[in-house]
Amino acid sequence: MLDRIRRWEEEILNYWSEKSVYDKVKSSLKGKPVFNFIDGPPYPTGPIHLGHSWNKTLKDIVLRFWRMRGYDVVDTPGFDMHGLPIEVQVEKKLNFKSKTDVLAYGVDKFISECKKLAFTNVKVETEQFRRLGVWMDWEKPYLTVDPTYIDGVWWTIKRMHNLGRLYQGWKVLGWCPRCQTVLAQHEYEYKQKRSPSLYFKVKLLDEDCYVVVWTTTPWTLIGNMVIAVHPDEKYVKVKANGELWILSKYQVDSGLLKELGVEKYEVVDEFPGRAIEGKKYVHPLLNEVPIHKELEEKNERCHTIITSAEYVHVDEGTGCLHVAPSFGPEDFEIGTSLGLPLITFVDGRGVFDKDGGYFEGKNVNEASELVVKVLDEKGLVVKYGTIVHEYPHCWRCKTPLIFRLTKQWFFRVKDYRDKLVKLAEETEWIPSWAKALFIDWLKNIEDWCISRQRFWGTPLPIWICEKCGYYIVVGSIKEVEELSGKRIEDPHRPFIDKIVFKCPNCGGSMKRVPDVIDVWIDSGSVIWSVLPQVKGISDYSKWETLEIVLEGKDQIRGWFSALFVLSAILFGKLPYKRVYMHGFVTDERGVAMHKSLGNVILPDEVIEKYCAEILRFYQVISTSPGEDQRFGYGLLSRARTYLTIFINTYNYLSQLAKYHKEVETDLAPEDEWLLSRINSLIEEVTKDLESYQIPDYARKLYEFLVEDVSRFYIQLVRERMRDETEAGKVLHVLKYTLDRFLRLAAPLNPMLSEKIFIKVMKKILGREEDSVHMLPWPSVDKDKVRKDLEEMFNKLREVLTAVKRLRQEVGIKARWPCRALYIEDKSLSPLREVILRAANVKEVIFETPREDKHIKTCSTTVGTVGLDVKETRELMAERLMRDISRHVRAKRKELGLRPIDRIKLYIAGEKEMLNLLNDVMDELKERCGADEVVTVRELPKVHDKVEFKGHIVQFYVEKAS
Template sequence: MSKVDYGKTLNLLQTEFPMRGNLPQAEPKLQQQWEEAGIYKLVQGSRKGKPKFILHDGPPYANGDIHIGHALNKILKDIIVRFKTMQGYDAPYVPGWDTHGLPIEQAIANGGKVDRKKMSVSEFRDYCKDYALQWVEKQKSQFQRLGIRGDWENPYVTLQPKYEAQQIRVFGGMVNKGYIYKGLKPVYWSPSSESALAEAEIEYKDKQSTSVYVAFDVQDGKGKLPQDAAIVIWTTTPWTLPANLGISLHPEFDYAVVEANGRKLVLAQGLLEAAAKEIGWSNYNVLSTVKGSELEGVLCRHPFYDRTSLVMVGDHVTLEAGTGCVHTAPGHGEDDFVIGQRYKLGVLCPVDDQGHMTAEAPGFEGMFYEKANKAIVDKLQESGHLLQMSTITHQYPHDWRTKKPVIFRATEQWFASIDKFRSEMLEEIKRINWTPTWGEIRLHNMIAERGDWCISRQRAWGVPIPIFYCRSCNEPLVNETTIEHVAAIFEQEGSNAWFTRSEQELLPAGTVCSCGHTEFRKETDIMDVWFDSGSSHQAVLETREELQWPADLYLEGSDQYRGWYNSSLITGVAVTGQSPYKGILSHGFTLDGEGRKMSKSLGNTIDPNQVCDKLGADILRLWVSSTDFQADQRISDNILNQTSEGYRKIRNTLRFLLGNLSDFEPTRDRVAFSDLSELDRFAVIRLNRMADKVIKAYDSYDFHVVYQTIHHFCAVELSAFYLDILKDRLYANAAADVQRKAAQTVLYDALMAITKLIAPILPHTADEVWKHIPGAELPTVQVAYLPEVDASVFNDELEQKWESFIELRDDVLKALEEARKDKRIGNSLSAAVHLYPNAEAAKLLGSFERLDLLFIVSAVVVHEAGAAAPDGAHTFKSMAVAVTNAEGEKCERCWIVTPEVGHDDEHPTLCKRCSTVIREQA
């Protein structure tokens, strides 16, 4: 008779789910299918009427391709939105873009295609708008390539007319409450941008500065100081000395009058030793000491101008450096301005918009402020007031766009008064859910310590400040009526109407100033771009039907504590009295594999677009989930390759599950939990433990725990244990055998659970798997719900028993591996193992049937507890293991070695089990 091909009688893997993901090719095709199916609307429709969860998107800036930080941020948001949707929430996601500001102005002005000087402001703004919208479209496609699900057809963009109108209304709400005012105050000023800057637009970098110690001669010592003495100040900004109007001391510090180098000089006693060393006094004598409070009102002479400097006292003076005598120029420092106002000094700021000294600094007019340093130092040297000069390197504020130094400069600007509602903001901060928890302290301190918000900018590309000035009395005109009139125009035409329409067209008919005049001019400044994005809660959450205010979560990088979190809280509390977000989740920054900051100059950047093209978006998403994102994360080609290995393990596990379910029909073949074997019940328990841990980790935003748990379950608990043991039952038992169907029941539940649990992180892979799952009726896993954890199956005693067994099994596997290395056996089925357990292990082993199947060997002999093991046995903590060759012949079908082979004349090369299966299938 013809020879039977017994291999074909096995229940081998059958699935069209490919082993290799080929993600760079497969993902775009799947995304095209999603788009054709209208996946966003489909998903949102499936959750209509469910409780809402709103993650409000902080808008990225529309200028350039996305970078790895963008990818990290958007993927994190997508994971949360997908998880919340599968958890049963209506979780819409509306992506947004920030589109105004200096970088776009610079890109247009420096692009060489337009001559700004030859066009009107409105024409220039049109170029800016087109440029921004081009990048919105480019970034949109790049975000979609990452698998980000959202309302891409209807995003919010800060230049949209409806958005700008709402921003104007937010401003108006703050005006109505008296929070907006115009004032002459020192602000961060960028000569390179010719504009005021907010704190969020400042970054600190090392800068080399001129350090000088300067003597201010006493003109009137008020009987407290000798008339021939001089007060010593220290400054690293000599260019501000032309603006000096006073000297600040601390009222509680002791000040010493010292004799050094033939002069009487005054400085804080607590800094005397350090200053003497810096200035170079080899010998000095303390003549007397006096409290700072007693020197209030002393007059000194300016070192090179014919005016006095008033000695004042203030708590802002410290003993950290210098002399404890602070050069005070109210036009160039916040503390200086405050104390100058208290002493009615006035404000002098002899520096123009470009950073050049003005006529108010005689002798230095026209000099760029930094170049004026040398001329001023020379002047001090010439007049005999320079005690010492050196250069120091220190952290100094820079414009975060131009990367050039900024200065403090008093100019007339529009401000939002923080003091008027600071306490309300601090109370709201207490009510917010903070992840990580230190975020509360960080934002609290920022709000507690910040000054008033300078909201005006001297630029063209942005939302205009909707204020008019009477051409007669020059008083500003702004009220509820004018604000709403402008907002209504912007809602129809956009903010360019401010530049194309006349004042009369922008104002309600019949508008009259309180002085009786009817002629007005428009404010030329625009709003700080942080006011743009900071108004999004009103412009988006309040206006879109599918959203709600406040948001459940804001999720951005940790730099946004001083940025979007800050400005959103200010506008939210100012207008509504409440925070616009219930929770804050922040992430760290992305570093290279060695922990260095990424930069193009170092060549260590990772381009997310290239990662998608080379490895696939799911690999990048898996990397995001594998990191502790709340701290800084590392990424490199090597790290991504390691992530790919982790992905392959998960994918191969899913393929194995699918391949063993090709003949499984869930409604027909499911076996009840009570009818499962103890091994299968243990697997079900571990599956539910895993699902419970993963869902809790998702809920607490511990995505690295999600990844680690799922990966461990697939690689260790399934592949290296349960699935390894199951192969014989799945492949060799009869197709309809109840024990095989029991195993398939467990595999099916594991497949469904894992697929759903990976779906927020690996949406492409999960949807690809979903198409192959038998009985999966929903069109996509994206509308499925998370697996329900069945706590009724938990059995601590059973779990402990099997966990103890796994430890013994690991010992057996180690012994088998050694025997294989020594070439004493081939594969494990050619072996028999002899176990020599201690009493505890013997009792445990005695509670199991078919140890040969559990160890995947052909025979197991358990010797009596305490029996001596033969020489060469492997000794472990609880038992010794001896490995020998199994007795009998190898079954041609299942490869088990047993004396049973040859007992069936019709199938002489099969064991009893396999010959029975063959006969039943015939």
């Protein structure tokens, strides 16, 4: 079955291409109301993973739904082609270990390799998304490397400058020593890391007393300037190991000293933190880092105890905070507020410079080990070990970050927090709880570092005069051409770096800042940057708010935030009305997929082993918004069931239409119920998709097709199919129902739905359209909706569930009739005839079941149900007949006989069995499509058999002449 679906998918993809189906649909919607949407651009770093397939499938459903609703959908796909994601891949390919290797290789050649890789992978990913059946304008994607797109990004930079929100300054920021570039807060990837855990002591100047301090980064002691305590919290001086130590009372009371190996101690004093403010201490590396002697002489605050209620927490460490203003964001804030000197100490490689003294030339990890060794030799180590904790890593190369003092370009955002939060309240989030996470992020947002010390990216459009320092921020490629008098063929490095022009202030030479821009500025500028390409509009202010954006949960700090911050500050309006946020994909145990763990599954592998439609269906139905998705081949059974039943149900309709004529009058209760259910389903899933409850939409399709249609309705009407008129009614009901269902299912399973439309429904419905995707979304026939009947059938199904349970308890098969069924709920009496067939009983009695050894009872939400399980000769005969007819029908199918083909049936068996069959011979003929049933003593060697209650009945089928 799955092999067949996979072949069909490929046929349909070719069909869409040959018939230009997508283009025809798009053309037919021109001039209709516009549905504004922007595709969050993936990085083209290689083949897509399951997160990509999940994301694009969800988007595809949304866009297909709104097209079927008659909207001109903006569906331009995009690719985020700049930045570290591409650079790191190229470095791996070239076996580069650092930025230095790039410079030695040549920036121009490196850029060429980045561009080649990006464009190659755009083609690869495009074909993979197409193979998934995703409909977007793949011939005209937006690419962040295009000059027209870069123009939009440069416009963003200049506009922020004009608003007074662009500035250059010193800050301590996360820095990747491998990539040798600064990273912004939203680019930190937090992972578990084993770090040093060092408790050490610092001697107070002129006092025989020590302050006990804790750190996980011993190398930062080289830049220590002050020690901070909380002004109001209590601290104690304890006598321990023959020395006087100062630390927080909270930590002493919590047993920290015992953890530090101190079994006995004495508290000799207790005081608030402010009592020791201003006390000087001896820097533990004073001799090893000579610059500290110079700093002490120039700044009296250096190497003193200071107080900070904002940054000191007595429940962390020892309650005494080591502050290195060059190596921590909070330390930097403390240092600048005190006017402490700012010294870089560490270069971009994470290696100490000459200011590091004894540690010059050591990287931070080597320095940490050496610091511990020096302190230990001085007797200043109290306890040394390791700790596993959450620590920020580079989002692309996964190297642990260091925090270092660096001069960068920033967008001033922090002062806009309140306005951002107020505007964010107007957005809708799916799931709703994610909104609080986003608002919390905005409440704590910092100024945005936009510069990066890398190569492959949108160049920072700032030219600075070498002579007077005057700088110009340009807003377009054309502006650079006008200033320089040179034509810009490619605005990337290293070509743009060669553009020099005269300073209007002093006549000196203006050269571009060598940095590139944070890639999140690229994607965050997308709404207006794509306007020239998508809508032919050059005015960046003419953009319209998006109906929805749809991405993974990591984008709260990424794309969701970038879009929101830029549009809010630049235009004062929402970039999007609502956000759909999905989670990450893990393996079936909930473990993140990694090559090193051997648990990675790729979409191409799933498609090759199964098919694309099973992947689409599972990824949508399995996981609620915001939650992580567990994926494994063992979890695909429900999706397989759905697709199998999907095909079989439409094949069943095809057979009905071939041999029966439609009858639209005098419908049975179950017919009216199904007509009501499909219209209720239309109403429900339309609301689901309008409110972007996409998994609920898929679940309801599954429940309807599998449970309502296949396992209930089609089973229920089987007995009616022996009557031509009744078969015509069933044909009418299924034709009506499955026409509408196919359109509902088209966004979820577009290729399979298309194949079914072309193969089955187009002829049955007499449609002229080339595609199911050209049909309108079905509307509700309100006159067919009967909620009372649906409720009654809900009760009936409760009863039937109880009957099934009772049959299982006593070993009576579903196809074997029973004497009677007792139902306490009399409201089901209008469904008596339906119940007779559905429960396969001879009589339905609406009363409370009586106490009887032959009556088995079961309590349900609709009252007590009782099944009379007593066996009679009549029941035995009919049960035998049903078993034989079932096997004969299977044999007919095996022989390739059509429903209209008649057979001759030969039967052999014990006299007792044959006598039973004589009582039901006419019905046996009817059920088997037999003109004649002949009982014989011996059958041909090749025959079939039926086992019934320990007896064997043999049969042989041949086509009637």
